[in-house]
Amino acid sequence: MIEARETSASLESRVWSVLAEINDPEMPVNLVDLGLIYGVEAGDGIVRVRLTFTAMGCPASDMIVGDIREQLLREPGVDDVVIEVVWDPPWSSDRLTADGREALRAWGLSV
Amino acid sequence: MEPANSGTFETLLKRGELIESTSEMTPDYLRELKHTLIVSGDTELISAPAYYLAAKKAPSVNAFMTGIAIIQDELAHAHIAFHILEELGESQEALIFKRDPKAFRYPYAFDVPLESWTELVVANAMYDQAGFCLLGDIHEQCSYGPWKRGLVKVMAEENFHLRNGRNWSKRISQAGGAAKEELQRAVDWMFPLTVEWFGLPDNLKQHSAQLDYRLKGLTNDQLRQQWLSTVVPFMESIGIRVPAHQENSHFIVDYPFPCTFDAEAKRWDFKDPCTWDDVLTRWRARGPRNAEMVALFQESFAKFQVRPS
Numbered sequence: 001m002i003e004a005r006e007t008s009a010s011l012e013s014r015v016w017s018v019l020a021e022i023n024d025p026e027m028p029v030n031l032v033d034l035g036l037i038y039g040v041e042a043g044d045g046i047v048r049v050r051l052t053f054t055a056m057g058c059p060a061s062d063m064i065v066g067d068i069r070e071q072l073l074r075e076p077g078v079d080d081v082v083i084e085v086v087w088d089p090p091w092s093s094d095r096l097t098a099d100g101r102e103a104l105r106a107w108g109l110s111v
Numbered sequence: 112m113e114p115a116n117s118g119t120f121e122t123l124l125k126r127g128e129l130i131e132s133t134s135e136m137t138p139d140y141l142r143e144l145k146h147t148l149i150v151s152g153d154t155e156l157i158s159a160p161a162y163y164l165a166a167k168k169a170p171s172v173n174a175f176m177t178g179i180a181i182i183q184d185e186l187a188h189a190h191i192a193f194h195i196l197e198e199l200g201e202s203q204e205a206l207i208f209k210r211d212p213k214a215f216r217y218p219y220a221f222d223v224p225l226e227s228w229t230e231l232v233v234a235n236a237m238y239d240q241a242g243f244c245l246l247g248d249i250h251e252q253c254s255y256g257p258w259k260r261g262l263v264k265v266m267a268e269e270n271f272h273l274r275n276g277r278n279w280s281k282r283i284s285q286a287g288g289a290a291k292e293e294l295q296r297a298v299d300w301m302f303p304l305t306v307e308w309f310g311l312p313d314n315l316k317q318h319s320a321q322l323d324y325r326l327k328g329l330t331n332d333q334l335r336q337q338w339l340s341t342v343v344p345f346m347e348s349i350g351i352r353v354p355a356h357q358e359n360s361h362f363i364v365d366y367p368f369p370c371t372f373d374a375e376a377k378r379w380d381f382k383d384p385c386t387w388d389d390v391l392t393r394w395r396a397r398g399p400r401n402a403e404m405v406a407l408f409q410e411s412f413a414k415f416q417v418r419p420s
Contacts (some may be wrong), residue, residue: 004268007142025271025274026271027267027383033177037204057176058176059173059177059179059180059181060177060180061173062171062174062177063177063274063275063278066278081373107267108263108264
């Protein structure tokens with residue numbers, strides 16, 4: 001049991017690292033620094049990602065979900081990826097990390 | 112900060128510095144800059160109705176949103192070009208709303224109707240790639256400061272269009288069957304149209320004022336090669352045939368270039384070579400959708416004009 005829990009925890013931390021490598025298709029900032037990821041759970045080879053988009057009309061949402069699925073399914077120990085889109089609480093620029101804020105400023109977007 | 116007219120035009124240009132205002136330009140440079148901006152603005156502007164008429168066929172709500180977002184980007188890019196033209200003394204109103212449809216200077220490819228989601232995503236993969244090559248070159252090389260700076264975000268947004276084109280082309284190809292056949296048919300007529308997009312081959316084009324003035328940095332053939340070097344490997348990687356192959360670092364098209372095109376049937380006749388004069392005649396006459404697309408943004412303009420009573 002203990003071993004299984006440790007595996008889940010280490011898989012979850014790997015999932016966060018993978019998500020931090022995926023850039024938003026429209027802006028030069030990764031999904032974690034953009035504050036889109038609300039939570040990650042892993043167990044029995046299934047990874048659940050809870051996320052939001054910066055707007056309900058986000059034209060890149062299919063691409064973002066597709067990128068996450070594709071990248072996570074390449075990870076050892078991941079058999080399936082379940083993505084849950086969360087609208088409450090809604091995204092706001094407060095969710096940006098310091099790095100995310102800096103990346104967007106450097107790109108010319110005031111946040 | 113130095114005054115705008117601190118150096119003569121030639122020294123600024125020779126030193127690789129940026130031209131910032133009309134006071135630093137020669138009349139020839141201004142004319143060539145305006146011409147280049149009009150071609151660019153017209154291309155971005157016409158892609159909006161061209162893409163819109165196909166985006167209506169989107170296979171999902173999200174795909175439609177992506178299509179509409181791309182159209183919004185294209186209109187914004189057109190706006191940048193026309194805004195600069197206005198600062199250079201042209202009237203946006205006259206350029207956009209009062210020109211004859213045949214006077215627009217966008218590539219002929221847009222005059223051939225995009226009629227399905229498949230044709231739209233192939234346009235994103237091939238036409239936007241052509242735009243990316245041309246604008247990327249202008250962004251890197253352009254001697255006119257305001258345009259060079261305006262292109263930073265344009266390039267990032269064009270990347271999004273390319274991704275839409277490539278993601279969907281890959282997805283449609285993987286679906287196989289009739290969907291893949293439709294994709295192949297779209298590539299069959301759109302590929303040669305994009306090859307000719309880059310204009311006369313260098314051996315027929317003796318002189319380019321755009322290169323002299325550093326409005327761009329690469330020749331027509333260099334840009335065409337750059338486009339081929341991205342599109343040919345991509346299409347092959349997703350199992351779609353293209354009439355071109357690589358020899359060493361060079362790409363060669365496998366058909367007589369140029370040759371005749373039936374725009375109504377969307378069909379090339381690779382057995383019927385033609386001359387560049389024939390191509391230029393076809394371009395000047397414009398294609399099937401020219402008037403319809405220009406009317407889409409011109410027809411309401413007159414209705415909302417305040418006329419003196």
